[in-house]
Amino acid sequence: MGNWKMNGRRQEAQSLLSAVVTHAASFSDVDVVVCPPYVYLGLAVERLADCPGIVCGAQDVSAHADGAYTGEVSAAMARDIGCEFAIIGHSERRTLCGETDPVVAEKFARALAADITPVLCVGETAKERDAGRTREVVLRQIDAVYAACGTRAFERAVVAYEPVWAIGTGRAASPDEAQAVHHDIRGAVAQRNPEAAAGLRILYGGSVKAQNARELFACADIDGGLIGGASLVAGDFIGICQAACFKSA
Numbered sequence: 001m002g003n004w005k006m007n008g009r010r011q012e013a014q015s016l017l018s019a020v021v022t023h024a025a026s027f028s029d030v031d032v033v034v035c036p037p038y039v040y041l042g043l044a045v046e047r048l049a050d051c052p053g054i055v056c057g058a059q060d061v062s063a064h065a066d067g068a069y070t071g072e073v074s075a076a077m078a079r080d081i082g083c084e085f086a087i088i089g090h091s092e093r094r095t096l097c098g099e100t101d102p103v104v105a106e107k108f109a110r111a112l113a114a115d116i117t118p119v120l121c122v123g124e125t126a127k128e129r130d131a132g133r134t135r136e137v138v139l140r141q142i143d144a145v146y147a148a149c150g151t152r153a154f155e156r157a158v159v160a161y162e163p164v165w166a167i168g169t170g171r172a173a174s175p176d177e178a179q180a181v182h183h184d185i186r187g188a189v190a191q192r193n194p195e196a197a198a199g200l201r202i203l204y205g206g207s208v209k210a211q212n213a214r215e216l217f218a219c220a221d222i223d224g225g226l227i228g229g230a231s232l233v234a235g236d237f238i239g240i241c242q243a244a245c246f247k248s249a
């Protein structure tokens with residue numbers, strides 16, 4: 001899953017999409033999601049319309065339904081233009097936009113209600129990690145969604161474990177480190193809903209590159225990646241999608 005964040009212009013969007021479409025056959029068994037900025041979502045949906053296996057996601061949705069919320073975009077609107085996924089609670093939104101656990105849970109619920117698959121981002125800061133609080137923080141973020149959405153919350157959802165200290169730093173979690181947290185996440189979901197846990201896709205995000213993707217994706221509970229910086233470089237993103245192929249083989 002590629003998260004372009006607030007980068008690029010129409011021309012870059014078009015050439016990235018063309019490159020992904022051109023190589024689609026080389027990762028045909030992998031589900032690929034591209035998340036451009038909102039203003040380029042329409043052109044992305046159109047460009048990918050005839051490309052099976054590659055769909056679009058939004059980087060965020062409003063916590064509100066339609067109405068008097070200037071500047072916001074509702075989950076229903078994102079669905080209406082063809083988004084199938086939405087990133088919810090990315091750490092940049094939690095820190096820069098002040099999104100609290102309850103707000104994130106509200107957005108998660110809005111996505112589900114609009115028939116969009118929410119991709120819930122969870123992860124600890126460097127300080128929390130150093131204090132040995134990783135598990136506690138991640139499970140608290142999961143619990144907030146359960147509190148708002150009930151025991152069926154993760155039946156149709158994706159979780160992305162993104163340690164904040166690994167995002168955009170070039171310092172990815174090691175496969176063992178990431179696997180341990182992914183295992184905890186699946187365990188927490190299994191306690192409430194074993195079936196949802198078995199089918200849950202848990203992505204790792206934070207400095208995933210073509211060079212480390214395969215090793216990360218080889219872990220039992222790492223089902224794919226949420227890719228930031230490397231999703232802006234066609235060759236890198238394509239390499240990462242190809243690295244995910246063996247998992248589905």
Ligand code: PGA
Pocket residue numbers: 003162166167168169170205206207208226227228229230
């Ligand atoms: P990165 O970002 O791949 O640039 O570390 C990941 C993300 O923020 O989703």
